[in-house]
Amino acid sequence: METTLEPTLSPQFSKLINRLNEVSDRKQMSVLHDHPWDLSPEGAWLKKRENLSIYGTEFYDLATEEERRLLSVYETGCWWHTFVIFENLVTEYYMKIINHESLAPFPAVIKYMHHFCREEITHALVFRKAMKHFSIAPFPVPDNLKDFYKDNAALADFPLKAVFLTIIIEWFAENNAMLDCNNDFVSPLARAVAVEHHKEEARHIEWGKSMIREFAERVPGFLEEAQEYTAPFMRNLLDMSTVNPETYARVGFSHPAFQDQERLFEAALFCENRDQINRRIMEPLLRFFVETTIYTPALHELWEAARFGPALEQVLARHNGRPDANDNLLDTPV
Amino acid sequence: METTLEPTLSPQFSKLINRLNEVSDRKQMSVLHDHPWDLSPEGAWLKKRENLSIYGTEFYDLATEEERRLLSVYETGCWWHTFVIFENLVTEYYMKIINHESLAPFPAVIKYMHHFCREEITHALVFRKAMKHFSIAPFPVPDNLKDFYKDNAALADFPLKAVFLTIIIEWFAENNAMLDCNNDFVSPLARAVAVEHHKEEARHIEWGKSMIREFAERVPGFLEEAQEYTAPFMRNLLDMSTVNPETYARVGFSHPAFQDQERLFEAALFCENRDQINRRIMEPLLRFFVETTIYTPALHELWEAARFGPALEQVLARHNGRPDANDNLLDTPV
Amino acid sequence: MATDISKPDTLLHSVDDVIASMPARFHPENCRDLVATYQWKLSQPDRTFHISIDKGTFRIHDGAHPDPSVSIESSEEVYLKLVNGQMKDVMAVVTGKLRVRGSISLAQKLNRIFI
C-alpha cells in the first residue's frame, strides 16, 4: 500500500487546507495560559456521573459516592493518558510521512501536518500536566489497544493507515471527551482541557476526513482494506476505552461484589446506558463510513459481528446519500 | 548500543531540565507574531557579505553586486531549508524515543523532549514561511548530508546517536546563523528569524550537551563510537553547509569563471576567510569535545585528517581542563 | 475482535483436543484466496503452535513462526474457556487476558475459517 497521491489536490481540499492553516497560524494553545490551572484538585469530578462506566448497572448502587468520584477521576485520567500515547504515536508517524517526502509537492499539506504535530505535542503536554495536577499516575495503556494501532498503523514507510486509524481514534475520543464533560458538575479545569483540546482537534478531524476521502478515491487497496478492519477496530476501541482493570483497581471499591471482575466488566460493557452513549459517540463516525463506503452492505456481517448492527441500521435509515455538513459533535454544549 | 539510562538523574541535570521546562512552558514562539512579516523582501540581504561563501576569493570580485545579494538570499535560504530537514528528522526520532518508553521513568525528561519537538516543528514552520516570504523554492538538500544523518542516527529503535548528531548539527548551525546575521546590513526579518530561533535553540543545545555528558558516562560504547565518527561528521557538515552547487546555479553568475565549478568550490572551501569563520563556529564545539573526551589525543590523527588540526591545537592550548560556562555563541551581538 | 474458535458441541479439555478438532471445523471455502500464518502463544503451561493457511488448505506446526501474520496470546485456561464458549472474547480482550498482535483484518477472518 506504499504509494503517493497524484500531484493534484481537489479545489475543495486545497481550500480546506488553507483555511485550517490560517486558523492554526493564528492561535496556538498555550501550555500555561489556556486552562484554569489554579483550581484545586480537591474533591473534583472529572466526568459526569451519567458517563461513569458503572452508571446504570447494579455496581453503581454498590459504590460509595467517593468511589464514584474517584472513578470519574481515574476514568478521565486514563483517557487523558490514552490521548497522550496516541498523540505521541501519531506524531512519530506523521513526521515519518513528512520525512518520506512523498507529499513534498503539496507544501500546504506539509504545513498543516506540521501544525497538526505541533498541536498534538502541545495536547500531550497539557494532558500530562492535567494528570499531574490531579495526582493521577500514568496508566499502563491496555496492550491490546496499543498493539492494534502500532501493528496496523506503523507497518509501511509511508503509513497511510496511520492517518486513517488516527483520525478514527481522535474523532471517537473527541466525541467521548465532549460528552463526558458537558455538565456543570464536572471540574471547570477538566472541561477546559476537553474544550481547548476540542478547538484544535476539530480541525484535525476535518483534515483527517478529507485525507481519508482522498485516499479512498486514489490509493489502490486502501478502501478495500479499511472495509475489512474498521468494524473490529472500532469495537476494540469502544470496549477498551470503556472499561479498564487498572482503573477499577485504583479506585479500590470496598463492596465485595467488585471482586467478580468478569461480572463487573460485562455489566459495564453491555448495559443500556453504555449502549446509548456509544450510539451517540459512534453516530457521526458511522455516517462517515456509510458516506465513504468504508461501510459496505456486502460486508454488513462484519459490522454485525462487531455489534454495530442496530446503530448502523438507525444511521442507514436516516442516511439519504448526502453527507452531513457537521458530522462531529462540534455543537455539543459544554 | 540499545540501552536505557539508569533510573536516576544527576541533581545538576534534574535542575537543568526543570529550568528548561519552565522557560518552555512560559513562552512558545508564535508563527504569526514574533517576526516582522510585513517587511518587504525586495532588495534584502539575508546574510552579511563577509560571510558569503565566495567572500575573500577571486570570485567575489567577479560577481556583480546583485549576484552577491542573491547569493546571500540563496545561501541563507538553503540553510533555512537544511534546518527544516533536520528539524523534521530529529522530531521523528525524538518521538520514537518517547514512544519507546525507555525514558518513561523520567517524566521531566519526556516533558522537555515534548517541548523540544514542539519547538522544532514551530521552527520548521517559521523557516518555511520565511522561505516563502523571500520566494525561495525548497532546496534539494545535499544527499550526502542527509544520508550521513539518517544512516547514523536512525539505526536503532532507541536512537541515542540521533540525540548526539542532532545537538551537534543544531549547535553548529546555530553558531553559523548567528554569525551570518549580526550586522545591520542584513534584513531585520532574517535577523529576527535567527534570533527568535536562537532563543529556543540555545535551550536545546544546553539540554543536548547535558544528555551527551550523561550518555558518555553511562551508555557503554557511546563514547568510543563518538570518538571515531565525530571528526569526519563535523567536516562533512562544515563543507557541505558552506558550498552547494544548487545555490550557485540559482544565482546564475554571469562571469564565465563561475563555469569552473571545481575551482569555485575549492576557492570557497579553502580560503582564509572561511577558515576564520569555521574556527569561530567550531571553537565552542571543539572545547566541548575536549571536555567530554569525545576528542581524545589517541585519535588525534582522525581530527587531523578532517582538517581540524590547527583549530584543535588552539583550543587545547587554551583549555585547562575546565569547561567554559558559556560555550555557545550566546553573546554574539545581533 | 473475532479471534475465538467457536463453540464446539462437546467440551474440549486440552489444547491437543482443540488441535484434533480443527480439521473437522475447517472451512476452506472461507480462505480460498488467503495466505497467512496464525500463531498461538499459550502460557501456564507454555505451548506455542501456528497454523499456515494457504489458499484453502491448512497445516498445523508446533513451535513459533518467525513472522506470523497474527499472534494470539493467552493462558491455556483462558484459551480453553474461549474455545468452549465459557468466556466472551471481548471480555478476554478488555481484561487483558487475551492479546492479539498483527493485522486486525486477518485476525477477524479467523472465526470464518474454523467455525
Next chain:
Amino acid sequence: MATDISKPDTLLHSVDDVIASMPARFHPENCRDLVATYQWKLSQPDRTFHISIDKGTFRIHDGAHPDPSVSIESSEEVYLKLVNGQMKDVMAVVTGKLRVRGSISLAQKLNRIFI
C-alpha cells in the same frame, strides 16, 4: 570523509586496475578487529562490487551485497580520479559526485585499510 583509496605511484586506468592493485595496498594490521562490508556502486558504465573485511583478511566480490556496512556511489570517472589523486574527496562529496551511505565510522576506516 576519508573514503578515497589513496594515491598509487602509477596511474590506474580502469576499475580492474584498481581491483588488481588492492592486495598490494592492503594493510591487515589496520583491520585486525574489523568485520565489515564495503560496497562500490559505480555508474557510467555500471559496475558494482564489494569487499568483505574479516579480521585482517579481505575478499573482493562482484555484484551487490544485500546489506553493506558502507556503500560508495559515484561515476567510474570520478572514482578513478579519486583513486589517482586527481580529485579531492571533499570536492567530490560537496559537489554531489560522490555519495557515501552507511556508517561514517566505518567509512572513515577505509583509507587506513587500503593505503
